[in-house]
Amino acid sequence: MPTLLLLVPIAAEHKALLLERYHVIDAPDAASRAAAIAARAADIDFVLTNGSTGFTADEIDACPRLKLLAAQGAGYENLDLAAARARGLACCNGAGTNDDCVADHALALLLSSVRALPQQGAALRAGLWRDALPLRPNFGGRRLGIVGLGGIGRKIASRAAAFGMVIGYHNRRPRHDADGTTYFDSATALADWADDLVVATPGGAATRHIVDAGVLAALGPGGHLVNIARGSCVDTAALAEALAAGRIAGAALDVYEGEPQPPRELLGLDNVILTPHVAGWSPQAIRATVENFIANVDAWERGEPLRTPI
Incomplete structure (x- = not known):
């Protein structure tokens, strides 16, 4: 053997x-x-x-x-x-x-963040009812930007489209088989257009901090960020600052810089959902x-x- x-x-x-x-x-x-x-x-x-x-x-x-x-x-x-x-x-x-598994998890994270499911559960346990809580948007008509429209990104797009979302994407170059989506030549341009952003690009030096302070500013105060790619793709310090200041609405992350240690900057924020790199499991x-x-x-x-x- x-x-x-x-x-x-x-x-x-x-x-x-x-x-x-x-x-x-x-x-x-x-x-x-x-x-x-x-x-x-x-x-x-x-x-x-x-x-x-x-x-x-x-x-x-x-x-x-x-x-x-x-x-x-x-x-x-x-x-x-x-x-x-x-x-x-x-x-x-x-x-x-594991493309289907990762895409499922990405949509679960996005739904949980946009609909504030953890926060609503905590509010209920604290004795608050719906009339005391802010309204959360549904998916229909929201614009989803996908950074990296590869195998996983395409499955995320198809799932999001089933919810009525409008899909845009950023790759190194446009795809000729991405009908029904809009191409953007930079992550910043995509974030400026999008309501929500999912990172599904490969890791490595070429994509390190592709989501930085500028991209987060472009996403804006109503935006939600999901990362199921690699922790290195998102600038953790910039994300923590944007979340704490209300410059974006929420984030849901399955991957982190410095894994397997959890991201200390994010642990105390109530507008963050964290899972332990299990999207593909x-x-x-x-x-x-x-x-x-x-x-x-x-x-x-x-x-x-x-x-x-x-």
């Missing part, structure tokens, strides 16, 4: 799929990862990680038998692809395996990512093209 270094925690029922095929070295935290590479690097054939956890050039160099490097989800910003390709390693990700999505990884390894072993190459 080949040996798999597993750097992401997964449930036993999904790990069982891997144990049928590989010797699995479980290393879901920094200490066990370092220990595994120190003791077992010479045995490792495959690595399954994710975009935020990554795999470094030094770690690649330490694994002489390594043949394939995989990211569990779509993101791969912290995988050293240059080092992997210099070694001739096969590289793949889990593109498409469901039993169906995790099983699909594991099956996709296995399919990629099988394709590589047969000398066929990978299913989801990077």
Whole structure:
């Protein structure tokens, strides 16, 4: 059996799929990862990680038998692809395996923020009834700006359109298959047009702080921000300042700068909804990512093209 270094925690029922095929070295935290590479690097054939956890050039160099490097989800910003390709390693990700789950979560966050569901629940528990609470808008006719109209962004758009929202987007370049949407050539222009903004772009240096103080100012005091992309895409300090000052109405975030630590600047604000980077996690999505990884390894072993190459 080949040996798999597993750097992401997964449930036993999904790990069982891997144990049928590989010797699995479980290393879901920094200490066990370092220990595994120190003791077992010479045995490792495959690595399954994710975009935020990554795999470094030094770690690649330490694994002489390594043949394939995989990211569990779509993101791969912290995988050293240059080092992997210099070694001739096969590289793949889990593109498409959790798109529906992430899109569902994005809409849940947006609904919760726009309709102020946590605040209304807290008010009810404090003895307030609806007449004492501000009216919250419904979705019909609101303009939703999506930063990054890739696979996940398109699924968010289709769900939002079903609620009657009008869709705009910003990408590096316009899409020719984005009928019914409006393209904007900058995140600031998109935010100026939009009532609400969802960040669904890949992470990495090119999108670091793509949502900054200027974009938040353009979104305006009635706007809501949702981030299900990467924490680095949003300037946390600027967001905290905008929320505290009422320059935007609310934010709902599943990802943060400095994960897994929660964003301290935001914890005391009652117009923020926070979830612990679970947008892409469901039993169906995790099983699909594991099956996709296995399919990629099988394709590589047969000398066929990978299913989801990077």
